[in-house]
Amino acid sequence: MSNHLNKESVHELKQKLRGRIIEPTDKDYDEARKVYNAMIDKKPRLIAKCVDVADVIVCVNFARENKILLAIRGGGHNAGGLGVSDDAFVIDLAAIKYTRVDPAAQTVTVGGGCTWADVDHATHAFGMAVPSGIISTTGVGGLTLGGGIGHLTRKCGLTIDNLLSADVVLANGKFVQASADENADLFWALRGGGGNFGVVTAFTFRLNKVDILYAGPMFYELSEAAEVMKWYRKFIVDAPDDLNGWFAFLTVPPGPPFPENLHLKKMSGIIWCCTKPQAEAEKMFEPIRAFKKPALDFVGPIPQPGLQGMFDPIYPPGLQWYWRADFVNELSDDAIAQHVRFAQTMPTMHSTMHLYPINGAAARVGKDETAWNYRDANWAQVMVGVDPDPAKKETISKWAKDYFDALHPFSAGGAYVNFMMDEGEDRVKATYGGNYQRLAQIKAKYDPTNLFRVNQNIKPSGTKRAA
Numbered sequence: 001m002s003n004h005l006n007k008e009s010v011h012e013l014k015q016k017l018r019g020r021i022i023e024p025t026d027k028d029y030d031e032a033r034k035v036y037n038a039m040i041d042k043k044p045r046l047i048a049k050c051v052d053v054a055d056v057i058v059c060v061n062f063a064r065e066n067k068i069l070l071a072i073r074g075g076g077h078n079a080g081g082l083g084v085s086d087d088a089f090v091i092d093l094a095a096i097k098y099t100r101v102d103p104a105a106q107t108v109t110v111g112g113g114c115t116w117a118d119v120d121h122a123t124h125a126f127g128m129a130v131p132s133g134i135i136s137t138t139g140v141g142g143l144t145l146g147g148g149i150g151h152l153t154r155k156c157g158l159t160i161d162n163l164l165s166a167d168v169v170l171a172n173g174k175f176v177q178a179s180a181d182e183n184a185d186l187f188w189a190l191r192g193g194g195g196n197f198g199v200v201t202a203f204t205f206r207l208n209k210v211d212i213l214y215a216g217p218m219f220y221e222l223s224e225a226a227e228v229m230k231w232y233r234k235f236i237v238d239a240p241d242d243l244n245g246w247f248a249f250l251t252v253p254p255g256p257p258f259p260e261n262l263h264l265k266k267m268s269g270i271i272w273c274c275t276k277p278q279a280e281a282e283k284m285f286e287p288i289r290a291f292k293k294p295a296l297d298f299v300g301p302i303p304q305p306g307l308q309g310m311f312d313p314i315y316p317p318g319l320q321w322y323w324r325a326d327f328v329n330e331l332s333d334d335a336i337a338q339h340v341r342f343a344q345t346m347p348t349m350h351s352t353m354h355l356y357p358i359n360g361a362a363a364r365v366g367k368d369e370t371a372w373n374y375r376d377a378n379w380a381q382v383m384v385g386v387d388p389d390p391a392k393k394e395t396i397s398k399w400a401k402d403y404f405d406a407l408h409p410f411s412a413g414g415a416y417v418n419f420m421m422d423e424g425e426d427r428v429k430a431t432y433g434g435n436y437q438r439l440a441q442i443k444a445k446y447d448p449t450n451l452f453r454v455n456q457n458i459k460p461s462g463t464k465r466a467a
């Protein structure tokens with residue numbers, strides 16, 4: 001922490017801001033420093049609740065001039081807790097929350113502190129949507145800058161494939177816009193390069209005509225999991241773009257709407273999302289239902305925000321989370337055998353494994369068109385140990401690590417940055433592959449001193465490798 005950060009400089013900072021500064025002595029400090037993953041317990045020096053772009057500019061300048069570690073917080077959902085850090089100055093964007101749909105242009109502009117629930121609410125009124133993730137309380141900022149995989153990936157591409165422009169406060173405090181026509185190098189880097197390049201205070205997305213979906217989960221007995229996975233691995237790759245389905249191992253929650261005979265049962269599942277109208281969608285589901293009768297079939301018509309918020313009640317903020325991830329090209333029989341082995345030992349009700357398809361529309365964008373490199377992988381795989389009880393921390397972490405170790409040899413190399421915790425520089429390099437050098441050069445141009453480094457960090461080119 002900066003030694004010369006004294007009372008006077010903090011007082012001066014407070015005078016310049018419309019938003020509040022929260023310090024360790026404030027009553028709401030502990031609440032303000034909490035992030036979604038309760039395993040993260042970081043104690044920042046200051047938290048700035050920025051309310052507008054002017055506040056962000058003041059804070060970025062303050063951090064740079066006072067040489068304080070700077071953390072940027074969007075929705076606070078990051079697995080590794082990268083929205084906060086010990087002794088850091090946190091720019092919390094949550095209050096920069098607004099949405100504006102332009103129905104004629106079919107775009108939506110959203111403040112840097114929005115969650116996906118905010119965006120879905122705004123766009124659904126116009127029968128349109130932006131592809132995002134699967135939990136609506138996640139921040140637009142972190143999810144978008146890392147890529148954005150979810151129910152609509154096969155139809156609409158990654159979230160970044162729908163990003164048209166971004167408002168950015170750079171490390172030198174300057175405000176710029178980034179789009180295909182303006183600061184195109186920065187725009188390229190923002191689409192997958194995470195929070196490395198500046199504070200994004202607004203995002204403008206292209207809207208897709210997505211309104212009522214034919215979607216929901218199908219669960220199968222765990223004893224059938226290998227058979228289901230072997231069918232799924234080919235079916236989903238060959239499926240039309242209108243059909244998305246991510247595979248999961250899960251434990252059925254012990255309450256409604258789930259039937260009692262399934263409560264607390266470990267199962268495999270596919271969470272489907274079809275963008276065709278109901279009659280056509282039902283036809284598309286005929287081979288799925290003919291393949292095998294699921295133990296539970298909750299697939300039916302549902303408004304887009306309904307699907308987006310479906311899992312929110314199961315995963316409220318404040319649980320313990322330990323994440324491990326990889327990209328995967330193939331699901332071999334041997335990999336499937338390992339998957340089933342670890343599914344049988346899922347340690348808690350909330351622990352899970354997901355395989356998100358990134359084929360379809362997402363795969364038709366070139367590897368070098370955006371910073372997001374793994375366009376040719378078929379799945380982003382994530383194994384997460386989750387539980388409300390901090391005493392289970394070791395158990396859930398060990399399960400996720402052992403599971404990852406067993407499956408990593410079958411993987412494609414890197415991992416989706418938004419599914420990683422802190423795994424070090426080599427892993428970040430593996431993830432960006434052939435795009436890493438270009439990212440490092442753009443980082444050197446826009447953030448030469450690495451002010452923005454509480455993230456999956458890309459070092460500015462020309463800087464020495466960490467010891």
Ligand SMILES: Cc1cc2nc3c(=O)[nH]c(=O)nc-3n(C[C@H](O)[C@H](O)[C@H](O)COP(=O)(O)OP(=O)(O)OC[C@H]3O[C@@H](n4cnc5c(N)ncnc54)[C@H](O)[C@@H]3O)c2cc1C
Binds near residue numbers: 035072139
């Ligand atoms: C329960 C759960 C489900 C998830 N499901 C999905 C999913 O389906 N698909 C998917 O793609 N991801 C998913 N994720 C991962 C998610 O994308 C990441 O956790 C992401 O980092 C969250 O963004 P955030 O803004 O909430 O996070 P934060 O913790 O606030 O920030 C994460 C990182 O992004 C940076 N950042 C955030 N906002 C900005 C901004 N405006 N400007 C500059 N930098 C910024 C931060 O500095 C930090 O490095 C899920 C996460 C959770 C916890």
